[in-house]
Amino acid sequence: MDFNFTDEQTMIRDSLARLIREKYDFDTRRAALGTELGRDPALWAQFAELGLLMAPFSEEDGGLGGDAIDAMVVMEEFGKGLVTEPFIPSVVCGGGFLRSAGTSAQKENHLAGIMSGEQIFAFAYAEPRGRYNLADLETTAKSEAGGYVLNGHKAVVIGAPWATHFIVTARTSGGQRDGGGVSVFIVEKGSEGVSTRDYPTVDGRRASEVYFENVSVPAEHLVGEADHGLPLVEQIADEAVAALCAEACGVMGVAHKMTVEYSRQRKQFGTPIGKFQVLQHRMVDMFMEHEQSVSMTYMATLKLGEDEIERKKAASAAKVKIGQAGRFVGQESIQIHGGMGMTEELAVGHYFKRLTMIDAELGNVDHHMKRYTALSAGDMSVAAE
């Protein structure tokens, strides 16, 4: 048993924390989010310089030899600083697909670009009518000479406005929600027939609706095996869930700390409100929720390499816990801050918003509770997905 971080992981954490502290304070972040682009690309370049974008890749793939724990470390720090940069879409998802199932040519064309920050990937999986079911796909890819033709509409693709490439899930055969018949493609954003409608999100990021109209995709851009892509999609989604949980832990920890600090200073009836027992107990509950979320995140991250059912159960269990804890910690942070918590001026409201939206990403509490229940009951139709 060992819950210690390696020296490399500790170094990543410390240097990233310092960078965020020095270059991404609340006002700098606000200014970057308010620009037309919605970010300051210089920050991404600095992440690349620090080696963050290559941290979770093997040395063989040109990375630093780290793994999902490195991604967890990065995302927890992102959470603490409310960093909106596309580490999960590009490094965890884009990089994850290529690392796990990419051909050597695909790795050569994209992995170095992802690690240097020159290529940014976005994961286009959600659809307007599919909710959180990764197999519920109306987007189609018809096979034609030398490749495929893609048609469809992907919803709320996080980071898409900044992306150079998309990972797109599409149906190559089977019925709309069948486990089989799902394939995964790399699509360049500039391809003919790809259009986007870009917008900000309520928690300060950018996303797009992405439309594919008769987009020709060469056969070499298929990732993994045609028709059998769903297990791969589920695996990468679970890796993204683990990273998202790590981010949530960072967000929760700071929201809790800010709340405790505020309760020490804010006086009502001549007493710091932190002296009121009813609030003390609630802040203790927040503390416990945060600690348990950290535990669940470690568990889910460590189990990403286990057999499929174990991995899925672990990821879903963590996402359920984090969804519930995030809601509680977020709501109580605002409540204990009182009116001040409602203001855009104070950072705590932004932490609350991010916690809220993490639950609505990659499956909410209900979705993962169902998935966990089905897996526990040995429902093979779910297990086989």
Add this chain to the structure above:
Amino acid sequence: MNLEFSAEEIAFRDEVRAFIQENYPEQAAMRGADDLTKDEFLAWHKILAKKGWAAPAWPVEHGGTGWTATQRYIWSEENAAVDAIMPLPFGIAMVAPVIYTFGTQEQKDRYLPKILSGEEWWCQGYSEPGAGSDLASVKTTAVRDGDHYVINGQKTWTTLAQHADWGFFLCRTDPDADKPQKGISFILIDMKTPGIEVRPIITIDGGHEVNETWLTDVRVPVENRVGEENMGWTYAKFLLAHERSGIAGVARSKRGVERLRSLASTELLDGEPLITDRDFARKISQLEIDLTALEFTELRTLAGEAQGKGPGPESSILKIKGTEIQQRLTELTLEAAGNYGHPYFRGFPEDGSNTRPIGPEYAPASAPLYFNMRKTSIYGGSNEIQRNIISKMILGL
């Protein structure tokens, strides 16, 4: 015990329902979470003023309708059914009762007609940066200088003060009083008076609903004080009781549950309507059961009022449970929106094309509304304060 409305009450319901159907102003197109304009806030108010229904709870002599508590309940139900934008509370429900109960004849004649007509917009100068739940600790001072008060201080959370013509303010007139509740006066201030600066506070949903109001050497005629000097706390408490009585929001929440059911019927989960999903359906049922409990608690309070019992500390139950339900409603709406809870549109330039809507119509407002509604358990005496009231006044602890 009897749950039925009488024949007269049913006739009354039909009458107001028909009136609302015929006269409620056509809504502007879907505006998502954007702020309403001043005219939009006032549109229904002005129509009601002409009809004589703008202030049903007022005494008839000042322009009230003389309706019974049950009729007023029916009225609010019928308005909620169409999501009507009702006259704002600051004039009609808050300052007016203080003026007609404690004001001079001159004050009644000067202020009440313009509150009723919607011609003058009011805001509330109560909270201060250091005085929120602990309202009695106001620091804004009003110092006598001949026939004027000279007022200095800072108010906060002044709702919609950007539109206000007048404000009612709690100011400290006796800094040496032995208790914080003593030495406060209730003063009406023309918001155009030199020395007043209203600065927007943007809330986490991106809206501009509240403000900071700074007062620097603001000279206000002594005749603008309502009631006795240093007795303002009495009037403030009287007003707060009025603020609390409407806070349960049962009718509006019932409409919200209906809306939630209807949108959950169009949202899909694994190809089936979300409403048929057991987990989600249970949550709506739970909400509706809680709302029913609140509704009948309110009806019991209402029946008590009809028999002459004023709203007591029990109204704190209505505030706590009512706001919890309102918050839960927005939480479930956001949940129903799924991925489409993320997009944010306030003030975001439209690309001019409506051919590609981004998610269902209700979705872009769902997260901002959820964020915004967190205020309800904080304002009007936080829910912690309400529990203190019940614990002290009812349980005697």
